[in-house]
Amino acid sequence: MFLSKLREALICLKAGRVTLGYPFTPHEPKPGFRGKVTVDTDLCFGCGGCANVCPAGVIVVSDQEPRQRVLEFYWARCTYCGKCEEVCPEKAIRLSQQFETATDTPQDMYMRLEVLMGPCQRCGRCFPPPTVLDRMMKTGFRNSSEGGRA
Amino acid sequence: MDVIDQRTITTVKEAVAARSDGALLSVTQPHPDTLYFAIDKRAMPAVVDGLVNEMRARFMISVGTDKRPVTGEFAILHLFSLDREHLYILLESPVAEEDLRIASITGVVPGANWAEREYRDAIGVHPEGHPDPRRLLLADDWPEGVYPLRRDFPYNYQPPPAENVRPQLREPPAGASVLPMGPFFPVLEEPAYWRLFVEGETIVGCDTRIFYNHRGIEKLGESVLTYNEIPYLAERICGICGFIHSTCYCQAVEKAAGIEAPRRARYIRTIMLELERIHSHLLWLGIAGHIIGFDTVLMQTWRIREPVMWLCEEISGNRKTYGMNTVGGLRRDLPNQIKPKLMETLAEVEKEAIAVRDAVVGDTTLHARTKGVGVLTNEWAKKICTVGPPARASGVAIDARIDHPYAAYDEVPPQIATQEAGDTWARVLVRVGELLESIRLVREALSAIPEGPICAEIKEEIPPGKVGVSVVEAPRGEAVHFVLTGGDNRPYRWRVRAPTYPNLQALPAMILNETIADVPITLGSLDPCFSCTERLETIDRRTKEVRIYSRADLLEMSRGKARRRGAP
Numbered sequence: 068m069f070l071s072k073l074r075e076a077l078i079c080l081k082a083g084r085v086t087l088g089y090p091f092t093p094h095e096p097k098p099g100f101r102g103k104v105t106v107d108t109d110l111c112f113g114c115g116g117c118a119n120v121c122p123a124g125v126i127v128v129s130d131q132e133p134r135q136r137v138l139e140f141y142w143a144r145c146t147y148c149g150k151c152e153e154v155c156p157e158k159a160i161r162l163s164q165q166f167e168t169a170t171d172t173p174q175d176m177y178m179r180l181e182v183l184m185g186p187c188q189r190c191g192r193c194f195p196p197p198t199v200l201d202r203m204m205k206t207g208f209r210n211s212s213e214g215g216r217a
Numbered sequence: 218m219d220v221i222d223q224r225t226i227t228t229v230k231e232a233v234a235a236r237s238d239g240a241l242l243s244v245t246q247p248h249p250d251t252l253y254f255a256i257d258k259r260a261m262p263a264v265v266d267g268l269v270n271e272m273r274a275r276f277m278i279s280v281g282t283d284k285r286p287v288t289g290e291f292a293i294l295h296l297f298s299l300d301r302e303h304l305y306i307l308l309e310s311p312v313a314e315e316d317l318r319i320a321s322i323t324g325v326v327p328g329a330n331w332a333e334r335e336y337r338d339a340i341g342v343h344p345e346g347h348p349d350p351r352r353l354l355l356a357d358d359w360p361e362g363v364y365p366l367r368r369d370f371p372y373n374y375q376p377p378p379a380e381n382v383r384p385q386l387r388e389p390p391a392g393a394s395v396l397p398m399g400p401f402f403p404v405l406e407e408p409a410y411w412r413l414f415v416e417g418e419t420i421v422g423c424d425t426r427i428f429y430n431h432r433g434i435e436k437l438g439e440s441v442l443t444y445n446e447i448p449y450l451a452e453r454i455c456g457i458c459g460f461i462h463s464t465c466y467c468q469a470v471e472k473a474a475g476i477e478a479p480r481r482a483r484y485i486r487t488i489m490l491e492l493e494r495i496h497s498h499l500l501w502l503g504i505a506g507h508i509i510g511f512d513t514v515l516m517q518t519w520r521i522r523e524p525v526m527w528l529c530e531e532i533s534g535n536r537k538t539y540g541m542n543t544v545g546g547l548r549r550d551l552p553n554q555i556k557p558k559l560m561e562t563l564a565e566v567e568k569e570a571i572a573v574r575d576a577v578v579g580d581t582t583l584h585a586r587t588k589g590v591g592v593l594t595n596e597w598a599k600k601i602c603t604v605g606p607p608a609r610a611s612g613v614a615i616d617a618r619i620d621h622p623y624a625a626y627d628e629v630p631p632q633i634a635t636q637e638a639g640d641t642w643a644r645v646l647v648r649v650g651e652l653l654e655s656i657r658l659v660r661e662a663l664s665a666i667p668e669g670p671i672c673a674e675i676k677e678e679i680p681p682g683k684v685g686v687s688v689v690e691a692p693r694g695e696a697v698h699f700v701l702t703g704g705d706n707r708p709y710r711w712r713v714r715a716p717t718y719p720n721l722q723a724l725p726a727m728i729l730n731e732t733i734a735d736v737p738i739t740l741g742s743l744d745p746c747f748s749c750t751e752r753l754e755t756i757d758r759r760t761k762e763v764r765i766y767s768r769a770d771l772l773e774m775s776r777g778k779a780r781r782r783g784a785p
Contacts, residue, residue, distance in 0.1 A: 074575060075513050075517075075576045078569075078572055079513060085520050097531040100534050100535070101534035122442060146453075147540070153548065
């Protein structure tokens, strides 16, 4: 009885203080942490692959006008699985190291991205050109004044 | 994988044929370890009786499927396992829409009680002769005659809420008083309402109402998500054994579709599963200490547990929902440079775990609170088909890792520990033993892990109409996933049975004639969790001011916000 209590006391004493200083000291997640999703709007060419694989339905794609595709992101639904990052051909969508995502403004949980597209001459629907080179050749794909790379 | 003895298959086939008395419709063997019998529903109890009492088969779960779009009928499937022979036996009976009844098997297998009530609620096939045919799955205000797992039921239908409904609960025996425990009680993992019938301090019976947390996950999987989206949902079935459920689901689909996950993926799955067992058992040990007011154990085991969580975060990118599994293998490899760190953490955890074990094993407080408390006899453990540590603590030597080897357990087999006493102390000992065994298994798997791809290439679409049964030994016991493949890139039926499902059914037998004070730890010894904190603490990082909001403050804040937004 007494011996086991002594042992327990020893375990506690040996451990000392183990709690982290967070939030007074910053907490860095480990590399490879799947945090808040970020989108590099300049790189996105609107293929919609991310919307296709997202299990939680965060990303909604709609072609509202000719030459324009709208990607809406409902971040509140995100489960941080990282499927979007996996399929993005342009590495436009990435999972960051950011984990402090609490907010009290609902607008923070929504993002709207309008991408200029090359529409099909027959049906008028948007389609992503197949290759990077093609995209560069396509007029009107991305407004160069916006500073996009392609 | 162990080779299944051809003689066993012949014996089972003969036994079923003899008991079914000409009602056997067909016998198939979709996988080497799965026997699939279609029998007429009138022969079901006799066949089940033969399997359970002569072949020593263990009932796992029932699956009710609305097969009307395919065959025009409903189907009730009972899953059995022949543990020593590594064989699954599936008994299916078609049930015509005109006569929605099937003979209940609960009289033969008491463990089928909830499973039968569940298919009654879900698809509306009535188990005739069921001793306790009350509602189980659906909410109390759910309208009668609306069956959510039927194919023509839309997944997003919301029935109107009803007023003044209450669970159908039994009245206490004459002379006994009622002591309610729950629906929210700090020991319970999920909201569950236990109605204890007491005479003085002694429990003379109990009744229960659970499934407050029913989230319609199976329906979502069958109607909205696709094969490769379900693992992320499966992972969220349980807050502790997430990887177990996603692995189990992926294995079931892989089996149904005939996909072979690469060896490396199987080894990594084994490592993650065992890491999960390590942190789950440490968590449990702490909670068990907490329940009996021995908080030193809680603090220290959780301290030991935390490095394991960090390790999981480093491997997978998140401390709990790993998101690693996908049909055919894994999405994320185990980086080789993490191996030394893994070994180091394991060594540290092992050292500390042994220190804690040596301390608690001799602790008289723990002995006084757990020895002889909540005894589950071997007979009842078998009758109720209990799984996992509660079963092993009652001398039922079953472990899915040995009985139905999956992942890499055929090459790194675990040593399982059993106890005979069946009390809470025995369950403590079984879990502590498993904890140390898991550390050994991770080490062994790490040293034997082969190089190679981590995901199989899936070239063809998954064919419809195939079945796959998969089990995974979760820290709490055996999890079962059953998948019937369908078109539209999603399962036709996906059935999940978590280990607590059979184990909770054993509680009435365990707490009978115990005292009230022993109920929480008895329940805790099955599978505990802690309820959420009542308040919220905020810290201003700049001023370092700490403010604690009370419940009233929070209510006022949320109402104020709703008013500002113009909500009603």
